Amino acid sequence: MKSTEIYQMKRNLLTFLEKLTKGLSKPRKKFYSDILYGMSKAQNTLLSDIARALEEKIDLQYTIKRLSRNAAEENDLKQIHRNYLNTLKTSISDNPLVIVDESEIVKPYAEKMEDLALVRDASKNVLEKGYPTLNFSMATPKTKHPLPLYNHLYSSKEEDFQSQNIEIAKGFNTVHTFLGKKKATFVMDRGYDRNMIYEYVEELGHHFITRLNDNRYLLHKNRRIKVPDLANRRKGKINFKTEIQGEKYHLKVSHIKVELPVLQDTPLYMVVVYGYGAKPMKLLTNHSIKGKDDVLRILKSYITRWRIEELFRVQKEEFQLEKTRTMTLSSLRILYTILNCIIGHYSLAIEKNNYHTQIVLARARPSNKLKKIKFYLYRFIRGVSKILTFDTVGIRYFHRIEQRSNQLSLL
Structure with missing residues (x-):
């Protein structure tokens, strides 16, 4: 190993540390x-x-x-986080994709760690002792690698804990303040299919793309229709080939103009995607859709959401996060x-x-x-x-x- 490489690596880390x-x-x-x-x-x-x-x-x-x-x-952790965000400001593109998701640090054998609570272990789909984490990450413009923006570890047993919705609102507020006048597109999974979140993102003036739950009802032509029933009316006219987490898919995509009772003055669209699973994937967005290019842009943005799964894997496998004591x-x-x-x-x-x-x-x-x-x-x-x-x-x-x-x- 060349000594110049070691020196350059240490200098690079120390320069970042001085900013941090x-x-x-x-x-x-x-x-x-x-x-x-x-x-x-x-x-x-x-x-x-x-x-x-x-x-x-x-x-x-x-x-x-x-x-x-x-x-x-x-x-001084808040100061560290502010300093870190300052290092990212020159890397923000126009209308960045901000991926929102939650994860967990599972500690099934821990006994004396502070404020341990029950969390759902996503890998086993069981409840275990641990801590939930809330994650807002921006995708880099070219390589689509995750840039963590707001990553908060908390416990429902903490003295000042109020609710998960309030913790989520804190994340949106932090990212909104960081972005300044720029508009973002928040990309979210089914766990964020909540009226409160739609109202909050709309109030902040940003866009969203959210995967819908099958028990959700939408308004279409002044009729209240369940999401799966509405999706079955579109069989997919747009063909799209892609690769998701190493697997290749041949997808068929359509879109439908819909409304939400809580956002009746906001035009919304449901994008229906066939070919990813046994049932069609349904996405809700407040982006304007005028044709094929817009539909595919929504789908590609949602596919980018899987990058945050890579972030969680990096945390837990490359840095052994769950072994921390x-x-x-x-x-x-x-x-x-x-x-x-x-x-x-x-x-x-x-x-x-x-x-x-x-x-x-x-x-x-x-x-x-x-x-x-x-x-x-x-x-x-x-x-x-x-x-x-x-x-x-x-x-x-x-x-x-x-x-x-x-x-x-x-x-």
Whole structure:
């Protein structure tokens, strides 16, 4: 491994860290630099593995205790998040796609972790102990990699918890403020087929594309009709071939003008998609549809939603998020926030696709060729870890040393 590659990788992370920790005290900056560097090198969110990655010449237990003690303080986490969003502002395209979905951190064997609640384990479809997470991620314009915008870990047992709808509203507010005057298209799955969300997105002045539940009723030609019955009236006139999560599909698509009782003054369209599953997929949008191109644009936007599933897989498989053990919810939130900041930083690097990006991708040494890959995040994460594995001094001696003046002031 070339020493210049290690230096460039550390310099890249430290430059990002300086932006991320702007306005924080020096001790907190050092703590976050340890977490950011250690997590990138260890490819893990376990404090013990992060501590080992720092290569400190002291007893490992002292390093773990220091990190654990500092991780219990989350007062500056909002500042970290604001600073992170500032690093993304130049990457916002016009009418960006913002993918909204929830996930979970399952801890079935945990006993003493703070405010453990019951969550639905999506992989097994059972209730387990853990924490729900709410995720708003923007798709990068060219490569469609996920840029986390608002990723909040919470518990229904927290003292100040009110409801899931309020937590969702906080996410919409954060993204709305971040976007400024730009309009976004929020892409959502069936769990967000709620009147409250439609009203809220419309009130904020944005667009939405949501997969409909079959128990939903819509208004069509002044008649109240159930979604499946309405969908069966269209058999699909538009042919569209695509690939979703590695599988190829030959889809047939149609659209119908509809209304929602809660948004009677808003023109809406239901897009019906045949060929994805046994039953047709139904999408609701407040985008204007005037022809074939508009219909396919809606469908392509929804297909992009599967990118957030890749984000969850990266969190849990590449960084072992569900193996993280902390005694406080504050510690877990800090690790979760920094993890998403790292993923966002990597996604931007992939989008830029400069010489440094190609070096990192090449260092992952996978069996398949770059040309065959459409989602590079897994490889980039492994490439960074591979480069930093050869670093034996850690981040401690890489910080900029503040030079003090030797001149004596004359009184």
